[in-house]
Amino acid sequence: xxxxxxxxxxxxxxxxxxxxxxxxxxxxxxxxxxxxxxxxxxxxxxxxxxxxxxxxxxxxxxxxxxxxxxxxxxxxxxxxxxxxxxxxxxxxxxxxxxxxxxxxxxxxxxxxxxxxxxxxxxxxxxxxxxxxxxxxxxxxxxxxxxxxxxxxxxxxxxxxxxxxxxxxxxxxxxxxxxxxxxxxxxxxxxxxxxxxxxxxxxxxxxxxxxxxxxxxxxxxxxxxxxxxxxxxxxxxxxxxxxxxxxxxxxxxxxxxx
Numbered sequence: 001x002x003x004x005x006x007x008x009x010x011x012x013x014x015x016x017x018x019x020x021x022x023x024x025x026x027x028x029x030x031x032x033x034x035x036x037x038x039x040x041x042x043x044x045x046x047x048x049x050x051x052x053x054x055x056x057x058x059x060x061x062x063x064x065x066x067x068x069x070x071x072x073x074x075x076x077x078x079x080x081x082x083x084x085x086x087x088x089x090x091x092x093x094x095x096x097x098x099x100x101x102x103x104x105x106x107x108x109x110x111x112x113x114x115x116x117x118x119x120x121x122x123x124x125x126x127x128x129x130x131x132x133x134x135x136x137x138x139x140x141x142x143x144x145x146x147x148x149x150x151x152x153x154x155x156x157x158x159x160x161x162x163x164x165x166x167x168x169x170x171x172x173x174x175x176x177x178x179x180x181x182x183x184x185x186x187x188x189x190x191x192x193x194x195x196x197x198x199x200x201x202x203x204x205x206x207x208x209x210x211x212x213x214x215x216x217x218x219x220x221x222x223x224x225x226x227x228x229x230x231x232x233x234x235x236x237x238x239x240x241x242x243x244x245x246x247x248x249x250x251x252x253x254x255x256x257x
Contacts, residue, residue: 004237006041009092014102015046016053020200028199030101031057032225038066045088047071075128085135097236101149105164118163125167142186145236150193152255179245188244195251198222218253
């Protein structure tokens, strides 16, 4: 532990991990980020729509010696998005870091995606990010940081789910605006765009589209949630104090093809 986030209060939205029947199932990105943030000295508010998943993440955070707080809510509700920030401030005394990891995928190709699936995906993947940033930015002090978790699918279409690809691309534009407004008060905002990552959700995606596992990643393997958490914690820390409005693809070189 290097204590890079000592004294920070971090809200991780999407901090749970999808339940899996596999006994050795890996962590999801949100849980890995929350645990590493705690290991680096931060207290963590663990927000998720699944209470059991959020509570398990909080337990792991506390094992690292940090304070954890569980928040349960559905980010398709605008009032919940705003309340996540208020509850974090009340529980932890403030919010110095925000990680927006929540996301879904619905539909398939243009012809098989309904209007309802499109709107629901955007409500979760993009509107919630806008609303949470709208609530968080005014209460974040100088030196705070926001990290959006997007996807390389927003850089180069590949998921075959247009609502997912488009909503993840939209995060890049939202981040640039948040970074511009945040710079006025010394708050940074960046995007981490994962590629093929071995998580329970990733395994579920592969089960539905088996050729996903054959995607030719230049480094020859899928990444891990821990390999997503490491750059996120870096971007939250003062080590990244002059980095803002950037997109970092963590994808084993996939987006370079």
